[in-house]
Structure formats: C-alpha cells, structure tokens
Amino acid sequence: MKQARWIEQGNILTFHVTANRFLRGMVRALTGTLIDVGEGKISVGDFKDILLARDRKRAGAAAPAGGLFLVSVKYPEDIIKQ
Secondary structure, eight states, X not given: OOEEEEEXXXXXXXXXXXXXXXXXXXXXXXXXXXXXXXXXSSOHHHHHHHHHHTOGGGSOOOOOSTTOOOOOOOOOGGGSOO
C-alpha cells in the first residue's frame, strides 16, 4: 500500500487507497477496521498490531461493498508495448 487517507467533503467521508496491488476484500476489510477505530471499538495501536500481524482474522468486519468503486488503474510504462 502506497497511501491510504480519508477525505472529508461536507458531511461525507471518502476513503482513498493507492497501492501497487490489491487482495480480494482488502479495501473492505481495511475500511471496516478503520471504522472500528473511529467508533472506539479498537485503538490506533490495535489497528497497527492488526496490520503488522498480517492476519485477516484479527481485522474487523468488512465494510459493505455499496459505494466502493475503482477510480483508475495505472501500469508501469515499461510493461506497455508501444
């Protein structure tokens, strides 16, 4: 993961993730676990421990898929034939 950030626009929060690859359900699990942090169910330290453990079972419930969408895909220039 290269970047993950929340953007607040009025009363709407949007979660943006940039990575060089994605695993099935990764963004939904990440978002659901961050929501748990925001609701005080787990601490920021707990979140860090979950990431470092690399154990999906420790993460929170996956956020619903509704509203999730892919904005863009960028490929390294060296793999695109002209």
